[in-house]
Amino acid sequence: MDLHRSFVIRESGSRIINPLDPGRLAGLGRALRLPPGTSVLDLACGKGEMLCTWARELGFTGTGVDLSTAFVADARDRARELGVADRVSFVHGDAAGHVATEPVDVAACVGASWIGGAGSWQARVDGTLALLGRSLRTGGTLLIGEPWWRRTPPDRETVEACHASSPDDFPDLPALLDRFDDLGFDLVETVQAGPDSWDRYAAPQWLALRRWLDEHPGDELADGLRAELRVAPRRHLLHQREFLGWGVFALMLR
Numbered sequence: 001m002d003l004h005r006s007f008v009i010r011e012s013g014s015r016i017i018n019p020l021d022p023g024r025l026a027g028l029g030r031a032l033r034l035p036p037g038t039s040v041l042d043l044a045c046g047k048g049e050m051l052c053t054w055a056r057e058l059g060f061t062g063t064g065v066d067l068s069t070a071f072v073a074d075a076r077d078r079a080r081e082l083g084v085a086d087r088v089s090f091v092h093g094d095a096a097g098h099v100a101t102e103p104v105d106v107a108a109c110v111g112a113s114w115i116g117g118a119g120s121w122q123a124r125v126d127g128t129l130a131l132l133g134r135s136l137r138t139g140g141t142l143l144i145g146e147p148w149w150r151r152t153p154p155d156r157e158t159v160e161a162c163h164a165s166s167p168d169d170f171p172d173l174p175a176l177l178d179r180f181d182d183l184g185f186d187l188v189e190t191v192q193a194g195p196d197s198w199d200r201y202a203a204p205q206w207l208a209l210r211r212w213l214d215e216h217p218g219d220e221l222a223d224g225l226r227a228e229l230r231v232a233p234r235r236h237l238l239h240q241r242e243f244l245g246w247g248v249f250a251l252m253l254r
């Protein structure tokens with residue numbers, strides 16, 4: 001099982017595959033105020049930028065799990081590049097059901113909560129927090145990166161531009177906060193994306209698509225990705241960056 005090739009093409013210019021920019025990602029690590037040696041499990045770790053940079057800056061250790069062989073290879077390269085290959089390791093595989101052998105101080109799933117459950121956002125959030133909780137030591141911290149509606153989407157075009165099929169696919173912020181509370185968590189820290197950091201996630205994909213198309217005009221994916229490049233900038237600039245909030249929430253069980 002592997003991630004579809006189109007994601008690898010689209011994300012080829014990005015190290016962070018979520019709408020936090022490098023400054024926000026570093027700020028999140030510092031905000032946790034945890035000591036060197038803190039152990040982290042990162043499910044659906046992508047290219048491992050969070051683990052690698054936190055290992056270098058904060059002395060954390062950890063394991064990342066991701067479905068993409070290409071992303072896991074990039075993560076291992078990045079660990080070597082930052083000189084932290086002895087502190088972080090990356091596993092290729094399905095993170096759904098992955099439980100750490102030793103309980104960790106921090107268990108994270110940033111932007112992939114479908115690994116915890118299918119269907120409603122409630123099922124995804126509940127399932128992901130339950131999954132992460134199975135790897136967490138008593139008193140540890142969970143990190144979950146989730147989207148939420150900043151404004152109620154006024155029409156179908158907005159919903160689809162935000163990669164949703166219905167407005168109910170994402171919560172508004174009060175509903176998401178209520179959910180964390182109902183599940184018995186204290187929200188102890190957060191770093192939120194803003195329209196400008198959303199741009200740093202979305203826009204590099206357009207140049208990546210364009211360069212790939214120039215090099216692979218006859219590829220079987222070319223027609224689809226060419227069509228995507230025509231609409232993606234509008235979808236992002238007119239809709240996503242205005243309507244979709246996104247943040248990482250740090251939670252501790254009460």
Ligand code: SAH
Nearest residue numbers: 016017018044045046066067068094095112
């Ligand atoms: N957390 C990373 C990546 C987020 S993008 C970051 O913030 O940079 C979503 C990631 O989920 C992709 O890397 C994709 O390969 C991974 N993914 C999707 N389904 C998965 C699964 N079932 N198990 C593990 N990883 C998965």
